[in-house]
Amino acid sequence: MTSTLVALAILFTQLSLLAFGGGNSILPEMQRQVVDINHWMTAQQFGALFALAQAAPGPNLMVVPLVGWHVAGWAGVLVTSAAKFGPSSIVTGIVLNVWNRFKDRPWRKIVQAGQVPMTAGLVTASAAVITEASALNWGLAATVAVCAIILTTTRVHPLIVLGFGALIGLSGLG
Secondary structure (H helix, E strand, O other), rough: HHHHHHHHHHHHHHHHHHHOOOOOHHHHHHHHHHHHHHOOOOHHHHHHHHHHHHHHHOOOHHHHHHHHEEEHHEEEEHHHHHHHHHHHHEEEEEEEEHHHHOOHHHHHHHHHHHHHHHHHHHHHHHHHHHHHHHOOOOHHHHHHHHHHHHEEEEEEOOHHHHHHHHHHHHHOOO
């Protein structure tokens, strides 16, 4: 158990420091590590934990403590949460202080503009990983596609789309 907790701490500390552009940007690597490298769960289990985390109120990375719980119970929750949220919070505080000192510099806008496409790419990769783990058949793939189209082309509230997806799943059509 101790070696698993140490592995969780190392993994989520690394992910914490890589979470550039928001927490969802590390989902592909998190999924790769917990599913493909460490075999702590299947891709479907990871997708289900991610869906549960997104449905619950709170931060968008509630999947982190859920992974910890799945792997090592309460100790896993504590280790993954501290390892994921601690280091990035400390670094953010330090960088924000330094960043504010250069608020009038012209290069700051250039740096910020360069971060936008990188962040968009990381978030898109996250969506692809979760879709691949979730769309196990044609019905589920169609549900994912319809939900994605609705969310990107309308102003329908995401909870309504989530409910639609849940109904499709409960009906057995997915």
